[in-house]
Amino acid sequence: MINQTDNIETEEKVLDAARDIFQEKGFSGARMDDIAKAAGVNKALLHYYYRSKANLFDRVFKEAFSQFFEKVMGVLSGDLPLDVKIYKIVDMYSSMLLHNKHLPLFVLSEIRENPDHLIEMIKDKRKDALNNLEQQLQEGYENGSIIKISASEFFINLVSLTVFPFLTRPILKGIFEQDERDFEKMINDRRKSVPNMIIKMLRP
Amino acid sequence: MINQTDNIETEEKVLDAARDIFQEKGFSGARMDDIAKAAGVNKALLHYYYRSKANLFDRVFKEAFSQFFEKVMGVLSGDLPLDVKIYKIVDMYSSMLLHNKHLPLFVLSEIRENPDHLIEMIKDKRKDALNNLEQQLQEGYENGSIIKISASEFFINLVSLTVFPFLTRPILKGIFEQDERDFEKMINDRRKSVPNMIIKMLRP
DNA sequence: GTCTATATAACGATAGAC
DNA sequence: GTCTATCGTTATATAGAC
Numbered sequence A, B: 001m002i003n004q005t006d007n008i009e010t011e012e013k014v015l016d017a018a019r020d021i022f023q024e025k026g027f028s029g030a031r032m033d034d035i036a037k038a039a040g041v042n043k044a045l046l047h048y049y050y051r052s053k054a055n056l057f058d059r060v061f062k063e064a065f066s067q068f069f070e071k072v073m074g075v076l077s078g079d080l081p082l083d084v085k086i087y088k089i090v091d092m093y094s095s096m097l098l099h100n101k102h103l104p105l106f107v108l109s110e111i112r113e114n115p116d117h118l119i120e121m122i123k124d125k126r127k128d129a130l131n132n133l134e135q136q137l138q139e140g141y142e143n144g145s146i147i148k149i150s151a152s153e154f155f156i157n158l159v160s161l162t163v164f165p166f167l168t169r170p171i172l173k174g175i176f177e178q179d180e181r182d183f184e185k186m187i188n189d190r191r192k193s194v195p196n197m198i199i200k201m202l203r204p
Numbered sequence C: 001g002t003c004t005a006t007a008t009a010a011c012g013a014t015a016g017a018c
Numbered sequence D: 001g002t003c004t005a006t007c008g009t010t011a012t013a014t015a016g017a018c
Helices: A007-028 A030-037 A043-050 A053-077 A082-098 A103-110 A118-144 A149-165 A169-176 A180-202 B009-031 B031-039 B044-048 B053-077 B082-096 B102-109 B119-141 B151-167 B169-176 B180-202
Strands: none
Touching: A007 A030, A007 A043, A007 A053, A007 A103, A007 B009, A030 A043, A030 B180, A043 A053, A053 A082, A053 A103, A082 A103, A082 A118, A082 A149, A082 A180, A103 B009, A103 B102, A118 B169, A149 A169, A149 A180, A149 B151, A149 B169, A169 A180, A169 B119, A169 B151, A180 B102, A180 B151, A180 B180, B009 B031, B009 B044, B009 B053, B009 B082, B009 B102, B031 B044, B044 B053, B053 B082, B053 B102, B053 B119, B082 B102, B082 B119, B082 B151, B082 B180, B119 B151, B119 B169, B151 B169, B151 B180, B169 B180
16 A cells, blocks of 8 residues: 555645645745645655645635635525525535635635636536526515615625624634633524514515 | 835835735735835845735734724724614725625634734634624514524624625636626625524514 | 845755666 | 755845945
8 A cells, every 4th residue: 555556645745735734834834844744744845745845725616616616506506495595605605614614715815816717717607506596586585575675785794693703713813802711602592683683674 | 215224115015916816816815025026126125124924924913903893892882772883884894894704714714823923913803893783683582673692693793794705706707707897896895684584583 | 114126935846866 | 766965046134345
């Protein structure tokens, strides 16, 4: 298993380490040395498997980006009732981000660098999800069951309330003296309170 | 005015340039060369006035951080009615961030580096603002005019809905095909819609 | 106070032995 | 496939002339 053939285990160890370091420090803050050390291998191996820092970063970023978006778009595209979609999205993000604390800040802060070609990555799924959501909101409005609201406004409100607390976590620690457990409790409470807020907000 | 005595104009030009570059690229992404070029002076001057990159960065960061927090804390500490406070905070943030697009992402992403000593910077104002807000929410609850809600929950919801759109600006461009004017229009609409949402949410 | 030139260190990347 | 040693660049920082 060692030598003579590509060592997949090593290749993965490197990728795992790269994910950790890049997501915590960003592209320009991360050091190839640190990634190598975290992976428990030599620096030269990173280049052997991934050729360059930019290349390795790209792998990590694309993965993080799709993790951050594709599931949500999937839920929005489906044909579940609106309130179920709301609960699902809040729940999904809460679980995902509790286990991957640096993800949202990483994605958002690295996006400035390549603001263009990321659009390609969502363009397909985007249309489906939005058309579907827009129609659903329109129907609800014509039913008289909800107020008139655009898909973008609805989407932004929902994601803001769900994701923002993760971005401000170190600050919340300072302002409200939240420790780790307090924070988790708050997030778990918000799995119910955020959907309730959104639904209340939609009521005519 | 030139030579012989400290040239305050130059010192400020450097600080202005540093603010621009640091806020756009972050500490490790920023280059002293770029700052010098943006200030229209030689690289050696940056060290003459500010000694080191870390030192210059510190100036910029502290300023940005207090800009991001102190005003809000001031409003919360005052004795305005709750709904007025809500409108004021949303309005303040919207105006500030429309003119300083990189501020929130800059503050949030650089905070990981020094998560500790920033707590010092808010500790004083924090207590006043929170006690005041907590009492106000408690009174409203006893009046029967609003639901029971903690100060932290209230605060997070308010700031999330106000600030988050600025963090996702390049993405909104991709998902909703928003151009610059669309974005500004959306933010200006939210000066009313966000307070309305928050108030609606508070209703029993 | 401002510049040019240069020292010094850090980092990404490659060569070559095993 | 993995390591050590090293090259080449780029960045921060300083020395010294004006």
